[in-house]
Amino acid sequence: MNSQMEEAPVQESRLLSLIQAKSGPLTQELSLTEGNFGLGKVPTKAQPDFATKMVCGFCSTGCSLTVHMKEGRAVGLTPSSDYPVNLGMACPKGWEALRVLEAPDRASQPLLRRSKTSPLLPCDLDTAMTVMTSRFKAILQEHGDEAVAFLSTGQITSEEMAFLGALTKFGMGLVHGDGNTRQCMATSVAAYKQSFGFDAPPYTYADFELSDVLIFAGSNLAIAHPILWERVLRNPNSPRTIVIDPRKTETAMAATDHVALAPKSDLQLFYSIAQVLVRMGWIDREFIDNHTEGFDDFAAFLADYSPEQTAGFTGIKAETVIELAKTIHQGKRVSFWWTMGVNQGHEATRTAQAIINLALMTGNIGKPGTGANSITGQCNAMGSRLFSNTTNLLGGHDFLNPEHRAKVAAALGIEVERVKARNSLAYHEILDRIREGKIKGLWVIATNTAHSWIDQRALLETFSKLDFLVVQDMYHSTETARLADLVLPAAAWGEKEGTFINSERRIGLVKKVSLAPGQALSDFNLFKLVAEYWGCGHLFRAWKTPEAVFQILKETTRNLPCDITGIRDYQMLDLMNGIQWPYTQKDSQAGPPTIERRLFADRRFYHVDGRARILFEKPRRPGEVPDSEFPYWLLTGRGTAAQWHTQTRTGKSEVLNKLSPQSLYVEINPVNARELGIPPGARVRVLSRRGSVIARAQLSHAIAPGQIFLPMHYAETNRLTFSEFDPYSKQPSYKACAVRVEPLAAS
Ligand SMILES: Nc1nc2c(c(=O)[nH]1)N[C@H]1C(S)=C(S)[C@@H](COP(=O)(O)OP(=O)(O)OC[C@H]3O[C@@H](n4cnc5c(=O)[nH]c(N)nc54)[C@H](O)[C@@H]3O)O[C@H]1N2
Ligand SMILES: Nc1nc2c(c(=O)[nH]1)N[C@H]1C(S)=C(S)[C@@H](COP(=O)(O)OP(=O)(O)OC[C@H]3O[C@@H](n4cnc5c(=O)[nH]c(N)nc54)[C@H](O)[C@@H]3O)O[C@H]1N2
Ligand code: SF4
Ligand SMILES: [Mo]
Numbered sequence: 061m062n063s064q065m066e067e068a069p070v071q072e073s074r075l076l077s078l079i080q081a082k083s084g085p086l087t088q089e090l091s092l093t094e095g096n097f098g099l100g101k102v103p104t105k106a107q108p109d110f111a112t113k114m115v116c117g118f119c120s121t122g123c124s125l126t127v128h129m130k131e132g133r134a135v136g137l138t139p140s141s142d143y144p145v146n147l148g149m150a151c152p153k154g155w156e157a158l159r160v161l162e163a164p165d166r167a168s169q170p171l172l173r174r175s176k177t178s179p180l181l182p183c184d185l186d187t188a189m190t191v192m193t194s195r196f197k198a199i200l201q202e203h204g205d206e207a208v209a210f211l212s213t214g215q216i217t218s219e220e221m222a223f224l225g226a227l228t229k230f231g232m233g234l235v236h237g238d239g240n241t242r243q244c245m246a247t248s249v250a251a252y253k254q255s256f257g258f259d260a261p262p263y264t265y266a267d268f269e270l271s272d273v274l275i276f277a278g279s280n281l282a283i284a285h286p287i288l289w290e291r292v293l294r295n296p297n298s299p300r301t302i303v304i305d306p307r308k309t310e311t312a313m314a315a316t317d318h319v320a321l322a323p324k325s326d327l328q329l330f331y332s333i334a335q336v337l338v339r340m341g342w343i344d345r346e347f348i349d350n351h352t353e354g355f356d357d358f359a360a361f362l363a364d365y366s367p368e369q370t371a372g373f374t375g376i377k378a379e380t381v382i383e384l385a386k387t388i389h390q391g392k393r394v395s396f397w398w399t400m401g402v403n404q405g406h407e408a409t410r411t412a413q414a415i416i417n418l419a420l421m422t423g424n425i426g427k428p429g430t431g432a433n434s435i436t437g438q439c440n441a442m443g444s445r446l447f448s449n450t451t452n453l454l455g456g457h458d459f460l461n462p463e464h465r466a467k468v469a470a471a472l473g474i475e476v477e478r479v480k481a482r483n484s485l486a487y488h489e490i491l492d493r494i495r496e497g498k499i500k501g502l503w504v505i506a507t508n509t510a511h512s513w514i515d516q517r518a519l520l521e522t523f524s525k526l527d528f529l530v531v532q533d534m535y536h537s538t539e540t541a542r543l544a545d546l547v548l549p550a551a552a553w554g555e556k557e558g559t560f561i562n563s564e565r566r567i568g569l570v571k572k573v574s575l576a577p578g579q580a581l582s583d584f585n586l587f588k589l590v591a592e593y594w595g596c597g598h599l600f601r602a603w604k605t606p607e608a609v610f611q612i613l614k615e616t617t618r619n620l621p622c623d624i625t626g627i628r629d630y631q632m633l634d635l636m637n638g639i640q641w642p643y644t645q646k647d648s649q650a651g652p653p654t655i656e657r658r659l660f661a662d663r664r665f666y667h668v669d670g671r672a673r674i675l676f677e678k679p680r681r682p683g684e685v686p687d688s689e690f691p692y693w694l695l696t697g698r699g700t701a702a703q704w705h706t707q708t709r710t711g712k713s714e715v716l717n718k719l720s721p722q723s724l725y726v727e728i729n730p731v732n733a734r735e736l737g738i739p740p741g742a743r744v745r746v747l748s749r750r751g752s753v754i755a756r757a758q759l760s761h762a763i764a765p766g767q768i769f770l771p772m773h774y775a776e777t778n779r780l781t782f783s784e785f786d787p788y789s790k791q792p793s794y795k796a797c798a799v800r801v802e803p804l805a806a807s
Pocket of ligand 2: 213215216240241243244400437438505506507508509511512513532533534535538550551552553583696697698704705706707708709772777778781794795
């Protein structure tokens with residue numbers, strides 16, 4: 061190993077300088093100055109202090125944070141008061157966003173394991189790139205183009221996602237790559253595509269304040285999207301807020317109504333609500349006749365789902381269902397919102413569509429305060445849905461459609477033959493192929509699979525089959541990075557520029573306000589390096605900067621529902637406080653974008669005939685349900701507004717750690733605790749057919765008897781979960797499996 065290289069800043073390497081000459085700067089320098097929006101100029105210490113706005117890098121709410129710069133460095137932040145999303149508010153994670161960049165376990169140099177039994181040791185970037193490209197090439201040569209795959213994320217910029225997708229698929233010739241958005245948003249994507257003809261969440265955040273009835277299904281908004289919950293609280297109409305969740309969550313406690321249904325009984329519940337609406341004639345016949353397809357079959361199907369028939373399964377009394385239907389009928393502006401309680405399920409796509417059907421049949425769509433509204437999770441989940449080039453071709457196109465391939469190739473200026481007419485496998489199918497020994501090389505970017513994937517025992521066994529695992533992360537200490545053969549050190553949010561798309565389709569800007577440690581490079585620059593070392597750098601000569609890529613991505617959206625050809629450049633995004641898609645070139649000729657826009661105001665959906673589809677299917681039982689051996693339902697999800705997922709970032713903040721428990725706890729109903737002889741705070745063992753974990757008992761009436769809840773922020777939780785997937789979206793069903801609880805001797 062070359063120790064000089066280890067010390068040397070990136071820009072001093074001769075090889076890297078040569079690459080920069082070809083592919084644009086890889087520099088570590090800050091380029092942000094007042095007035096240039098982070099684009100190009102080098103600041104000096106003499107420069108006056110200033111503040112600059114950028115979008116938060118945690119959740120999909122997409123709050124704007126004003127970062128305060130002193131002598132060219134970020135010294136603090138405050139929530140931006142003039143941004144239409146957060147209106148001066150931020151949650152604890154946002155406030156701590158700069159702090160987590162400073163952690164001692166930041167990946168600051170590449171780490172390489174020279175043999176399967178050696179430890180990970182520092183190496184220089186040249187070695188890292190040479191080893192990575194030669195190992196992957198050797199695997200491809202021996203086993204074919206399906207033998208190397210990647211797993212990416214909803215947490216890097218759209219420009220980076222697009223670079224990764226284009227590099228791997230058009231440059232390196234890979235076929236398979238999926239992202240952690242499979243764990244999260246795949247159901248919404250499948251549901252919207254089938255129902256509306258395009259993956260199109262229709263709402264704008266103002267709808268939270270305009271509804272008079274808001275229904276939240278499987279969403280703990282107060283914890284997972286606290287600023288959106290604040291928007292609900294600002295609603296001046298004294299709205300009915302109805303939370304459909306087996307647990308009495310923080311959101312349910314604050315809502316006007318809580319419908320505590322049995323886990324995974326949503327589909328039956330929504331069908332019974334629909335049944336009442338039809339039976340009572342509480343439907344919008346004009347809207348149904350003119351703008352939908354499939355209603356009559358649905359109405360006939362519903363005969364078997366009266367509230368009396370479903371009550372035994374859902375645990376919800378017929379009167380409550382009738383009351384719910386009546387509330388929807390009487391509401392003037394009814395909005396339906398859903399998140400992971402719906403998306404993560406064995407029949408998730410049909411459940412999401414059962415919600416969409418309620419909005420369609422009552423005409424609650426396309427108008428202020430209405431909609432069938434899926435809320436996304438990660439800061440750029442929506443960006444990954446459009447631009448990750450994994451299961452969709454760039455821009456929301458289809459790999460299997462020759463016209464789409466030609467259009468995207470033209471927008472990118474590459475030969476169309478490079479765009480293979482092959483769809484990627486989904487996440488769990490990639491893992492299956494690894495298990496079968498068919499995929500031997502894997503590149504993991506900005507996701508912590510070895511904590512967040514379902515059924516960890518199987519996952520770890522699967523990963524051990526890999527010949528070569530590359531993990532690209534901002535920390536070298538993540539559960540997944542520790543398994544890697546090569547760790548690539550990534551710059552983080554705040555250390556790079558690009559765009560994110562939030563839940564309401566608003567494209568916002570992130571900026572480089574801080575320097576990445578050591579040799580860490582932005583994912584964008586790491587992709588550039590891989591392209592050069594692979595020998596396909598010539599394809600990306602125009603991809604010099606994130607903004608140059610943004611211009612290319614704009615072109616891929618032309619004439620699609622997500623057309624953003626009217627957005628001039630980053631500066632326009634900055635000045636307009638983000639812009640929602642669509643915003644076409646034609647729109648831009650009519651004037652600047654309005655601050656809030658929703659879809660379907662014209663009642664036209666994206667299927668060729670302009671009609672939405674009403675889709676339904678007979679409910680099924682989940683693959684695992686409680687029995688005498690494992691008598692409890694295990695629910696999982698977010699435990700606190702202060703922690704983010706696998707805690708790699710938020711776990712580094714002293715403040716956030718004070719706001720949340722440091723080790724695994726299990727919520728258990730006091731009645732069950734008494735039966736099991738478990739006093740408050742006692743240590744218990746939770747067992748499923750796949751493993752066991754130890755947790756502290758937190759007794760709470762928020763969890764129903766017969767159910768327990770484990771937060772996903774602790775690595776242990778997914779040792780218990782059961783691999784089952786929705787057949788359409790292939791999203792894991794994280795929120796339902798069977799477990800047993802045993803008291804442990806006092807400690
Ligand atoms: N603080 C914080 N905020 C976050 C995140 C984070 O890690 N921390 N992550 C972000 C991401 S990526 C996402 S996807 C979102 C997730 O946001 P949410 O989906 O709101 O969060 P979860 O807690 O995963 O799940 C929501 C609820 O689903 C319920 N649930 C479980 N099973 C069922 C069921 O069968 N039916 C119904 N109706 N409900 C059920 C759970 O009890 C839980 O309260 O949060 C985002 N925001
Ligand atoms: N049991 C259970 N499991 C779940 C869920 C559940 O509800 N229950 N929810 C699922 C859901 S919805 C989601 S979204 C997933 C989330 O699962 P993950 O994606 O695995 O969780 P994160 O902790 O967000 O991992 C992101 C990783 O990227 C790194 N990172 C952050 N920024 C950057 C960057 O700019 N560049 C690079 N290269 N790395 C970066 C972080 O350090 C971290 O290691 O978990 C899923 N798992
Ligand atoms: S609500 Fe989400 S986007 Fe807003 S500050 Fe918190 S984590 Fe960031
Ligand atoms: Mo998510």
